[in-house]
Amino acid sequence: MLIYDLNANPLNSNEWAFPLTECFHITSSALSIGMIALVDLRLLGLAFKRQTAGQLVKDTGLWTLAGLIIVIISGLLIFSSDPIRYINNSGYVDKMILLVLAIIFNYTIHRKVAFSNPSPIVAKLVGAISLLLWISVPFGGIWISFV
Amino acid sequence: MSVAEISHQIQSIGFLTYIRESGYTYPMILSIHLATIAVFGGMILMTDFRILGWAMREVPVSEVYGQLRRWKQLGFVIMVTMGLLLATSEMDKYYGNPYFLMKMSLLLLVAVHAIVFRKSVYGNTEALDRAPQMPAVAKVAAITSLVLWIGIASCGRWIAYYEPKDKDKGKPAFSLNISAPPAVADVALWK
Numbered sequence: 302m303l304i305y306d307l308n309a310n311p312l313n314s315n316e317w318a319f320p321l322t323e324c325f326h327i328t329s330s331a332l333s334i335g336m337i338a339l340v341d342l343r344l345l346g347l348a349f350k351r352q353t354a355g356q357l358v359k360d361t362g363l364w365t366l367a368g369l370i371i372v373i374i375s376g377l378l379i380f381s382s383d384p385i386r387y388i389n390n391s392g393y394v395d396k397m398i399l400l401v402l403a404i405i406f407n408y409t410i411h412r413k414v415a416f417s418n419p420s421p422i423v424a425k426l427v428g429a430i431s432l433l434l435w436i437s438v439p440f441g442g443i444w445i446s447f448v
Numbered sequence: 449m450s451v452a453e454i455s456h457q458i459q460s461i462g463f464l465t466y467i468r469e470s471g472y473t474y475p476m477i478l479s480i481h482l483a484t485i486a487v488f489g490g491m492i493l494m495t496d497f498r499i500l501g502w503a504m505r506e507v508p509v510s511e512v513y514g515q516l517r518r519w520k521q522l523g524f525v526i527m528v529t530m531g532l533l534l535a536t537s538e539m540d541k542y543y544g545n546p547y548f549l550m551k552m553s554l555l556l557l558v559a560v561h562a563i564v565f566r567k568s569v570y571g572n573t574e575a576l577d578r579a580p581q582m583p584a585v586a587k588v589a590a591i592t593s594l595v596l597w598i599g600i601a602s603c604g605r606w607i608a609y610y611e612p613k614d615k616d617k618g619k620p621a622f623s624l625n626i627s628a629p630p631a632v633a634d635v636a637l638w639k
Binding site: 316319320323324327328330331332333334335336338339342347348349351352356357360361363364432435436438439440442443444446447 | 471472475478479482483485486487488489490491492493494497502503504505506507511515516519598601602605606608609
């Protein structure tokens with residue numbers, strides 16, 4: 302059986318590694334969630350009324366994706382600092398469920414609606430669901446330490 | 449009165465004591481703080497990216513700035529309010545924390561930044577759109593803003609990792625590292 306020595310992980314032995322990884326995690330999450338929030342505000346009819354939601358998705362899509370990639374890589378690194386404890390942490394499990402839902406929603410319904418010409422009600426509904434989903438992810442992150 | 453005494457007086461205020469001692473209020477405020485950073489911090493990044501020509505090039509700078517201004521202001525108010533509640537409710541630990549002080553200094557620099565670039569950049573976005581090329585001063589403003597805000601977020605995270613020499617003075621305020629050595633890891637349980 303493979304034994305994973307937690308102390309061999311630089312995140313647990315180097316005092317700078319863990320916080321630095323978290324900084325990347327938080328900054329890149331702000332990048333991708335902020336970009337998605339722009340589209341959501343447009344869908345909700347609260348900003349950028351002169352642009353279409355689809356145009357905003359095109360303009361921000363690359364940054365959203367870049368942010369998500371960094372968020373996931375840094376998140377996996379943080380996870381590697383103690384996988385078993387994270388898996389057994391209900392806050393972590395909830396966060397992962399919310400994150401997967403948010404990503405799937407973003408690249409399916411959210412995208413489709415943004416590029417179509419949605420009725421205001423559909424647009425608002427999709428914008429609100431997206432915003433709520435993405436806001437719930439950092440909540441889950443904080444909850445990891447408090448459950 | 450010493451700084452320590454003043455800090456203690458502050459955190460002893462009724463509702464701040466409540467926040468510190470409650471099971472859910474503290475993480476709730478922290479979560480709102482973080483979620484606001486995610487949503488509205490991203491808008492700050494976007495404004496800077498637009499000036500630097502990294503995103504939303506088809507939309508004029510004045511439009512991006514004008515559309516996001518109110519939202520960023522709203523986000524800033526929520527962020528600062530939640531941050532103040534977090535810091536003042538744990539003032540005993542925060543006042544001597546170098547990362548906290550650094551974060552506050554950087555926030556002060558954000559105010560300086562706003563004043564310095566107000567006339568040439570932020571109050572002048574239509575001229576930026578008319579210019580054949582993005583003026584250097586605007587790019588300097590955007591880069592400075594990026595550095596300041598990433599610095600602020602990073603210092604915020606580092607606050608939790610500072611250990612005072614005198615152990616009795618306090619433990620790290622908050623850490624996400626649930627597996628680190630006791631000095632950091634028992635914080636989750638310590639709440």
